[in-house]
Amino acid sequence: MQPSTDITDHDRYAKCIEVSKRVRWDIDKDVIRGREFDFSQKFLPDGISQINQFDFLSAEEKRFLSQIQGRTYANMFGFVERFITAKILELTRDHWLGDQVVLEALIRFCDEEVKHQDLFRRVETLMAKGMPVGYKFLPDPDAVAEAVLKNSTWAVMALILEIELFTQEHYKQSIEPNENLSELYKDLFLFHWKEETTHAIMDELEWPREDHKLSPEQRNQAVDELIGIVVDVDSILQAQSAADVEYFLEVCDRTFTTDEIARLKSGVLKAYRWQYIFSGVEHPRFKKLIKTLTTDEQLRRIRTALAPLA
16 A cells, blocks of 8 residues: 655645755756865865864964865765665655655655765865875765665664755855855855755655554664664774774875874864764754654664764
């Protein structure tokens, strides 16, 4: 039996289609437009990079570290959208013979995510041209996607919503109002944000729909899987933050003290944990929805698991 879509939800999917058609953009014509990155400017703003915690760095060093973080930030989106596309494409099966408006909305979602992957691959090539050799992005997109997709759809949809909410939060709160960023970098996330706004809306519709399928025992297992995913994400952040600091130290033409190196390593990891975990799970829309989908005990388990990372 195909799931029914109530009128309110139908209208929200229809609105996503309308927005998708209106904001549709092309990588070359609208985003890149033959431009290069301006390496005299920062990439990530201070509010996201948390660069001001490093008071021992010069202005030039802070700018370079923001560019390293900005390169990793773009690559992170490129690889998470691999499993996002796969999961949303899987969800379309439930609507093949049901509400065709919902089906179209989700297909557009997948099409846009595939385009975003292409965009971020192009961005990495452009950044590599203007930055010193030695940078390494460690996660393998297919391997990570395969590991994530082994979990329940409930757990994966929680992760996807968290990601797409922090995408919007970062752009609106930090990237958009900052005038001192590379123009191309800023535009990259402007256009990315335009299409991600509808994705989060659909996540908020599809996650509860999936929740309705589960027994209490299955939902309890899904909560444990979500906690496991967060632990795995943090392992990726620990490795990548260490690699990014190592690259920074190799390129900088001076010696840092042992204490300064320790502060760089712990500080960049802290920034990455905020960027990719806490700015999402602490988003009001995420907190509101997960509270309705879990028991008090399950929510406590999630918070307890997050506490050591804070």
